[in-house]
Amino acid sequence: MASTSQSASRRSLRPHTTPNVRENARRQRERLLARQAELEALARPIHEATDKLSKLEATVASRAQAPLKKIERLEQTRDRRIKKIQEEYAAKIAEIQREMEAGTETLTPQEREQESSLLREYAEAIVTFSRSASVSELAPLLGVSTREAKKLIMQAKADLGAADVTKADAPSSDDKQDAQQTVPATS
Numbered sequence: 001m002a003s004t005s006q007s008a009s010r011r012s013l014r015p016h017t018t019p020n021v022r023e024n025a026r027r028q029r030e031r032l033l034a035r036q037a038e039l040e041a042l043a044r045p046i047h048e049a050t051d052k053l054s055k056l057e058a059t060v061a062s063r064a065q066a067p068l069k070k071i072e073r074l075e076q077t078r079d080r081r082i083k084k085i086q087e088e089y090a091a092k093i094a095e096i097q098r099e100m101e102a103g104t105e106t107l108t109p110q111e112r113e114q115e116s117s118l119l120r121e122y123a124e125a126i127v128t129f130s131r132s133a134s135v136s137e138l139a140p141l142l143g144v145s146t147r148e149a150k151k152l153i154m155q156a157k158a159d160l161g162a163a164d165v166t167k168a169d170a171p172s173s174d175d176k177q178d179a180q181q182t183v184p185a186t187s
Helices: 005-013 018-102 109-132 135-142 146-160 162-168 173-186
Strands: none
Touching: 109 135, 109 146, 135 146
């Protein structure tokens, strides 16, 4: 271990006694503290610049986060509104379903009048058709059996009233034949 001549000469001048060792340690501490103070003084501008940079980065980051937070708030508001609208419509749908289940479909006076006139017209059409055609010809037209077609004719005549239909009460020959054919088949 070779050392410089200067440090060797310093060591040779000082005897290694306890007070000298203490003095050497104290001086070493002082030199370390002085160096540390010098390094801190040198590092102060670095720390200040770092603090300023971190503040700037925080400002930029918060500015970048602002639109994201605004989007998040808008999405939350949208979701609340959608939920409210869904609840409103669910209530309306439930109310309509209850009305539908209760069978409270009511016709307006105009609709009732129109319905009765259409039913009368339907009955007249059936009676008129039955005057010129047989029950067996009416049944396929209505999509029912011959027996059901007869019932419909009777119902239509009853709906129109006996006074309007007394002239048409005489059954045609086709009706008599159909009646004779259907009765044995059912018995």
